[in-house]
Amino acid sequence: MKSHEHVPPPPPPPPPSAQSAPRGLPGPPPLGAAALPAGTYAGQVVLVTGGGTGLGKAIAAEFARLGADLVIASRRADQLAAARAELAAVPGAGRVTAAVCDIRDPERVAEVFDAAEAALGLPDVLVNNAAANFPCPAEDLSPNAWRAVVDITLTGTWFMTREFGRRHLAAATPGSIVNIGASYAWTGGPGFAHSAAAKAGVKNLVETLAVEWGPYGIQINGLVPGLFPHADMTGDIQAGLDRAGPDAKDARQPALRVGRPRELGWAATFLASPYARFVTGHTLVVDGANWQRRALVNPEVVPVREQLGRGPFEG
Numbered sequence: 001m002k003s004h005e006h007v008p009p010p011p012p013p014p015p016p017s018a019q020s021a022p023r024g025l026p027g028p029p030p031l032g033a034a035a036l037p038a039g040t041y042a043g044q045v046v047l048v049t050g051g052g053t054g055l056g057k058a059i060a061a062e063f064a065r066l067g068a069d070l071v072i073a074s075r076r077a078d079q080l081a082a083a084r085a086e087l088a089a090v091p092g093a094g095r096v097t098a099a100v101c102d103i104r105d106p107e108r109v110a111e112v113f114d115a116a117e118a119a120l121g122l123p124d125v126l127v128n129n130a131a132a133n134f135p136c137p138a139e140d141l142s143p144n145a146w147r148a149v150v151d152i153t154l155t156g157t158w159f160m161t162r163e164f165g166r167r168h169l170a171a172a173t174p175g176s177i178v179n180i181g182a183s184y185a186w187t188g189g190p191g192f193a194h195s196a197a198a199k200a201g202v203k204n205l206v207e208t209l210a211v212e213w214g215p216y217g218i219q220i221n222g223l224v225p226g227l228f229p230h231a232d233m234t235g236d237i238q239a240g241l242d243r244a245g246p247d248a249k250d251a252r253q254p255a256l257r258v259g260r261p262r263e264l265g266w267a268a269t270f271l272a273s274p275y276a277r278f279v280t281g282h283t284l285v286v287d288g289a290n291w292q293r294r295a296l297v298n299p300e301v302v303p304v305r306e307q308l309g310r311g312p313f314e315g
């Protein structure tokens with residue numbers, strides 16, 4: 001092209017029409033809808049760690065709706081008691097029991113399974129949902145903080161899984177495990193080195209045990225939530241979400257909305273159901289594609305210390 005030739009400027013982009021305006025992914029059916037046939041879990045026992053709060057309680061509620069007998073387990077008796085009453089009131093629910101348990105203690109874990117077996121029968125499904133987390137620059141993590149998160153999230157998950165697996169192997173009965181993970185198991189999690197490393201271990205266990213225990217009828221899958229705000233979130237996590245403004249959460253998701261806890265519950269009930277028996281060793285991400293998000297031009301890098309409002313590292 002000769003330099004004196006006139007090149008017309010590109011036309012301005014058309015205004016978004018009603019059809020093409022981004023609206024995000026549609027919302028889910030209302031709370032109370034069931035993803036599977038009524039009674040899918042009738043006569044089945046489902047144990048959910050951390051089932052007294054947040055996503056664990058939402059997952060437990062969807063199993064209850066499908067007729068499961070529930071065991072919810074965590075450390076705080078008061079919150080378990082309140083959740084037990086709530087879950088027992090879910091239409092279709094079977095029996096609901098609660099067990100106070102720190103999943104870091106393998107003897108207490110064994111006692112929880114003993115009590116569950118005596119009251120309801122050996123759990124057919126284990127949902128490893130309990131975890132601990134808080135944001136922290138890696139260089140500020142104390143050995144105790146590291147140990148607490150890795151011990152709860154990875155080692156506690158393993159103790160529960162080990163007990164479940166050993167009992168089913170001994171009884172020659174099938175079972176299904178769902179490990180709740182996080183997408184930084186794949187990507188790394190700046191500001192969450194402890195939790196991301198632990199969740200990578202949790203995901204890896206899924207892959208190992210699906211092969212080791214498949215021959216004995218034990219299925220194991222991972223389930224990764226995206227952003228699922230709920231009333232029980234810790235102050236630390238809530239503050240992190242609010243940093244961009246209390247109403248900014250939806251606009252920061254490709255789905256233009258956050259997840260609703262029941263959506264995670266529906267996915268869990270599918271993964272552990274007879275309809276997913278050939279799905280094992282898989283980790284399902286339910287996050288509206290948020291973890292695959294990339295910008296054409298990346299935003300400037302802000303060090304984690306700065307994002308968390310911490311001053312310079314002083315050793």
Ligand code: NAP
Binds near residue numbers: 130
């Ligand atoms: P949460 O509100 O922090 O709840 C954690 C649960 O785990 C609580 O019920 C807690 O009960 C229990 N727990 C903690 N330490 C325990 C221990 N040592 N022994 C037994 N129970 C223990 O978490 P959440 O937001 O509902 O998240 C649930 C799962 O989803 C976690 O695995 C989390 O990593 C994952 N996740 C959540 C999101 C999200 O947007 N919410 C995103 C990605 C991944 P006690 O204090 O009574 O023990």
